[in-house]
Every structure is written in structure tokens, then in C-alpha cells.
Amino acid sequence: MGIKLENIKKIYNGKTVLNVKNLTIKENIITGILGPNGSGKTTMMKIIADLLEPESGRIIYNGQYFNKIKDNLTYVSHNSYLFNDTVYENIAAPLKFREKENSYIEKRVKELIKMFKIDYLKDKNALNLSGGEKQKVSLARALSFNPEILIIDEPTANIDPNFIKLIESTLKSINEKYKTTILIVTHNTAQSFRLCDEIVFMKDGCVIEHKNKEYFKSPEKEFIKEFVRLN
Amino acid sequence: MEYILEGVEGAFKLIFSFDREIYSIVLLSIYVSFASTIISAFIGVPLGLLTGIKDFRGKTTLSKIYYTAMGLPPVVVGLVTVLIISRSGPLGSVGLIYTPTAMIIAQSLLVTPIITGIVFTNSKDTGREIIEICKTLGANRKHTFIKLIKELKPLILVATVTGFGRAISEVGAVMIVGGNIKGHTRVMTTFIAMSNSMGNYDTSIAMGIILLTISFISNSFLYNRTMGDNNGYKIRKY
Numbered sequence: 278m279g280i281k282l283e284n285i286k287k288i289y290n291g292k293t294v295l296n297v298k299n300l301t302i303k304e305n306i307i308t309g310i311l312g313p314n315g316s317g318k319t320t321m322m323k324i325i326a327d328l329l330e331p332e333s334g335r336i337i338y339n340g341q342y343f344n345k346i347k348d349n350l351t352y353v354s355h356n357s358y359l360f361n362d363t364v365y366e367n368i369a370a371p372l373k374f375r376e377k378e379n380s381y382i383e384k385r386v387k388e389l390i391k392m393f394k395i396d397y398l399k400d401k402n403a404l405n406l407s408g409g410e411k412q413k414v415s416l417a418r419a420l421s422f423n424p425e426i427l428i429i430d431e432p433t434a435n436i437d438p439n440f441i442k443l444i445e446s447t448l449k450s451i452n453e454k455y456k457t458t459i460l461i462v463t464h465n466t467a468q469s470f471r472l473c474d475e476i477v478f479m480k481d482g483c484v485i486e487h488k489n490k491e492y493f494k495s496p497e498k499e500f501i502k503e504f505v506r507l508n
Numbered sequence: 509m510e511y512i513l514e515g516v517e518g519a520f521k522l523i524f525s526f527d528r529e530i531y532s533i534v535l536l537s538i539y540v541s542f543a544s545t546i547i548s549a550f551i552g553v554p555l556g557l558l559t560g561i562k563d564f565r566g567k568t569t570l571s572k573i574y575y576t577a578m579g580l581p582p583v584v585v586g587l588v589t590v591l592i593i594s595r596s597g598p599l600g601s602v603g604l605i606y607t608p609t610a611m612i613i614a615q616s617l618l619v620t621p622i623i624t625g626i627v628f629t630n631s632k633d634t635g636r637e638i639i640e641i642c643k644t645l646g647a648n649r650k651h652t653f654i655k656l657i658k659e660l661k662p663l664i665l666v667a668t669v670t671g672f673g674r675a676i677s678e679v680g681a682v683m684i685v686g687g688n689i690k691g692h693t694r695v696m697t698t699f700i701a702m703s704n705s706m707g708n709y710d711t712s713i714a715m716g717i718i719l720l721t722i723s724f725i726s727n728s729f730l731y732n733r734t735m736g737d738n739n740g741y742k743i744r745k746y
Contacts (some may be wrong), residue, residue: 351644358641361659371645372654423644475705 278339279303280325280426280458285334285432285483288318295331295482302477304339305456312479313504318462319354319481322428325460326352338426349425355434357415359403364395364414369404370421376389389417392447396451409436416444423455430462445472448466450499466508479505511626511709518710518716524727529691530711532549534718537695540608540682541675544615548675549668552620557629557656561635565636574628579691582614585682589614606687613696619671625669662733669730673723 280302283356287295295317298485302308310318323329324334335342351371360367368389390396393413398406412434419427424472432448433441449472451457461486463469469476469490476493478486478501486492486501522530560572591597593604593613595741604610638659642652657664679697686693688702717737 326644328643348646351646353644358637360655371647374642374645374647374651418645 280335282321282325283335283337285321285331285336287317287324287329288332293482297321297334297482297484300477300484300487301325301459302458303475304458305452307452307459307461307472309473309476310460310503311464311466311469311476311493312481313404314464315481316479317482318428318479319430319479320482321407322430322460322462324425324430326350328352336492340376346427349353349422350428350493351419351424351426352421352428353402353415353419353430353432355431357411357419359401359406359411359414359418361404364403364406365390365399365415368418368421371418373423385421389421394443396487409440412436414457422453426458426460428460428462432463433465434462437463441468448472464508466505481487515709515713519714522711522714524715530714530718532691533694533699533715534614536608536693537676537697537719538722539630540611540615541672541729542693544612544619545668545672545674547612547616548593548619548623548671551616552623552667552671553664556624557631557635557660559624560628560631561639571628574621574625574632576587578625578671580621582620582678583617583684585617586614586681589681589685589714594728604628605685606689606693608686608741611682614685615675615678618678618681619675622674623667623671627660627663629661634663637662665730665733671728676722676726677719 280298280350282302284299285295286298294315297471298468303376310322312318320329337434356410360370364384368386369382372385377385390399395413395417397412398410398414403411408413412432413436418430427448429448435446436444445468448459448461448504452459461472463468468497470493473490474486476486476490477484482501486496486498493501493505496505559567589610590605593599593610595605604613604746635656638656639652642655647655677697677699682693682695683701684699686695686698688694690697694702696719700712700715700719703709703715
């Protein structure tokens with residue numbers, strides 16, 4: 278059970294950038310997507326998030342066609358678009374899209390603001406924030422509706438070391454508390470060891486290894502060994 | 509030099525004399541330009557948004573057509589409009605030639621590509637980003653559309669005010685289709701052109717000052733709505 282990718286292929290300008298024959302990402306755990314630049318990590322995540330259409334293949338989630346759970350999935354990139362509105366309104370947006378009660382929206386947004394320690398930002402316009410602050414707001418916004426699946430592309434790309442710890446512990450606790458399936462695209466091997474249960478290693482658009490994180494601490498393949506050593 | 513100073517002095521006297529003819533010309537100019545801008549915005553904003561955000565075959569060709577149309581020569585637009593609405597033209601029986609309606613049509617033809625082009629160019633990336641983020645946050649079509657308009661409001665205002673600026677300062681097309689008839693189709697720009705050729709510099713300068721003032725007011729409105737920080741809003745850099 279989980280997210281099953283079957284024969285997913287994506288072609289850009291005649292070049293195959295993604296070719297995943299068979300991959301099953303387990304539910305309720307944190308899976309890291311590791312690999313060098315241009316290995317197809319973001320393309321694969323965008324296809325899972327339904328932001329890109331593959332040339333062929335299908336995605337099945339717990340035996341169902343994937344589009345049935347689209348409402349419960351979200352994708353956050355390191356430069357996610359924030360609305361030209363206050364931080365509060367940005368975090369409240371997904372709940373307003375779902376037409377939740379005002380009292381619930383207020384309670385939930387306050388919870389997230391407290392969780393990410395961004396109380397001092399709540400009335401600020403989101404466009405005036407620093408890169409790291411924006412990253413925290415987009416993550417808080419993505420979590421507002423308790424998604425079943427959370428896909429994060431470089432979650433700590435713009436964040437200073439103090440907050441990396443906060444983001445990582447938040448993701449861990451969300452996974453433990455709500456059993457959220459989390460997929461993290463990262464270059465940072467140490468971070469993937471800290472956060473993830475399993476790791477998918479990609480190269481040239483293909484999955485070359487998918488194993489428990491312990492395996493990657495002393496991998497067999499020379500290329501992965503070198504990547505882990507350098508990152 | 510002296511005649512310029514005399515012209516400026518005469519202009520201020522004319523402005524503060526509240527001359528009925530001058531102010532009726534100003535009102536007609538505002539009416540024609542405003543009407544044509546509204547019509548152009550209603551066509552240009554959705555067209556620019558739709559073609560900007562969607563990917564389709566021929567998009568590059570379409571963008572070239574938009575950019576060409578943005579620089580249409582006003583006299584050519586005036587000429588085409590006259591050929592269509594003149595008595596012997598296909599719409600001759602409607603009797604639009606030398607009327608404010610004809611001027612509105614000609615200005616709409618000039619302003620629509622400007623609004624469409626500005627919205628198209630600037631919504632290509634930002635618009636797609638907004639739609640993408642709305643999708644990942646679970647917005648339906650209605651919510652996505654509302655967010656899109658709200659987020660692109662500064663851009664839509666910039667396009668509309670630029671269109672209005674083009675309309676109110678345009679002379680070639682309105683001269684051809686309107687005929688600069690006193691009390692009927694005479695607007696500020698055609699009045700300035702005529703007064704200048706007659707050597708009436710004071711009235712030309714007076715009208716020029718009013719034209720600049722209107723332009724300043726419309727641009728101030730734009731500035732306040734997009735760059736002002738009264739409500740904490742800031743324009744996103746497109």
C-alpha cells in the first residue's frame with residue numbers, strides 16, 4: 278500500500294527526463310528523494326502532485342486512481358508563491374478554500390503560527406518577508422488542512438541553522454501525530470538521515486536505489502557512496 | 509520666448525474663467541477615453557489572462573501579433589474605422605461617422621491590444637504560478653479565479669491606466685473618425701492641434717495643462733492603488 282508509480286515517463290524537448298518503471302512509496306512514513314541535480318527528483322514530485330502531466334504511466338494510491346486524493350495532497354517548494362496578503366490570510370487560505378467555519382480557521386491558524394514561532398509576522402504582508410520566513414509561512418499554509426500526503430522540495434533551502442531544527446522537528450511530529458505521508462526532496466544527505474525512514478536515490482531520471490535509510494549509510498554502489506560522502 | 513510666457517498666462521486665465529467650451533471639450537475627452545478604456549479592459553483583461561496562462565500551439569505567433577498590435581499607428585486605425593463606418597462602408601447605414609461613438613470605437617481598437625498585451629506578457633509566469641499554488645492548496649475553479657484576479661489586480665490596474673493614458677492623449681484616429689466638429693466631436697487633443705495651427709497658443713497651452721493634470725491624476729490613482737502602503741499592500745515585481 279502507498280503511492281505506486283507505474284511506468285511514469287516525462288519527456289522535455291525530445292529528451293527523457295524521467296523514467297520510473299515501478300516505485301512504491303510507503304504511506305505514513307517520511308521518504309527522502311535524494312540525487313544529484315537534474316536527476317528528475319522535482320519532476321517526479323510535480324507529477325505526483327499533479328502539477329505536471331506525464332507522457333505515459335499511472336499513479337495509484339492505496340488501490341485507487343490518484344486523482345481521488347488530490348484534495349488531501351499538497352506540494353511545497355523552496356520558493357512557493359505567497360499571496361499578496363498578510364501571513365495570517367496566507368495560512369488561512371486553504372481552509373477558506375474548503376469553506377471551513379471562521380472559528381475553526383482562527384483556531385487552526387493560531388496553532389500553526391505558534392508551532393512555527395511566527396507570531397511576530399502574522400499581520401505582515403507575506404511579500405515583505407525574508408526567504409526563510411517565506412519558507413516557514415508556506416510550510417504552515419500547506420499544513421493548515423492536515424494533508425494526507427505532504428511533498429516538500431528542499432524544505433530548508435533558505436533557512437538558517439536555528440530554524441532547520443525547528444522545521445525538521447515539526448515535520449517529524451506531524452508524521453508521528455497525524456501519520457502524514459511525507460516526501461522530501463533534498464540534496465542534504467545528513468538531513469535525509471535525520472528525517473527519513475526510507476530513501477529513494479535517483480540518477481538520470483531513473484530510480485537506482487530505494488531502501489531503508491540505514492542502507493545509505495554504507496551503500497554498495499560507488500556512485501551513491503561518492504554522493505553520500507560529498508553531501 | 510515672450511509668446512510662450514504670454515501663452516502660459518493666457519492659459520491660466522482661460523482655465524480659471526471656467527470657459528464653457530473648454531470644459532465641454534474636457535468632459536467629452538474624458539467620456540470618450542473612459543468609455544473606450546472600459547470596453548478595452550472588458551475585452552483585453554480576460555483575453556490577455558486566458559492566452560497568457562494557457563499553453564497552446566501558436567502562442568509565440570499570437571504574442572508577436574499582440575506586440576505588433578500594441579504599436580498600431582493611430583491614423584491607420586482611424587482610416588480603417590472610417591472605411592468601415594463611412595456612408596459607403598459596410599456599417600454606413602448605422603450613421604456613426606463623425607460621432608463620439610465612432611471615436612470610442614477607434615480608441616477601443618487602439619487601446620484593446622495595449623491592455624491585452626500588457627496583461628498577456630505579465631500574467632504568463634505569475635498567473636501560472638498562482639494557478640499552480642491554488643491547485644496544491646485545494647482551491648476549486650471559483651476560488652482560483654478570485655485569487656487570480658486579486659493577485660493580478662495591480663497588473664490589471666497598470667494595464668488599464670496605461671490604456672487610458674493612450675486613449676486620452678491620442679489625436680490621429682479621433683481626428684479622422686470624429687472630424688473635430690465644434691460642440692460635437694471636438695476633444696482636447698484635436699483642439700490643441702487645431703489651436704496650434706491657428707496660432708492660438710494660450711488655448712493650446714491651457715488644454716495641454718489640463719491634459720497633463722488628468723494624466724497626473726490617473727497615474728496618482730494607479731500609484732496609490734499599487735505602490736501605496738495605506739493598506740499594507742505592495743506590488744509584486746513582475
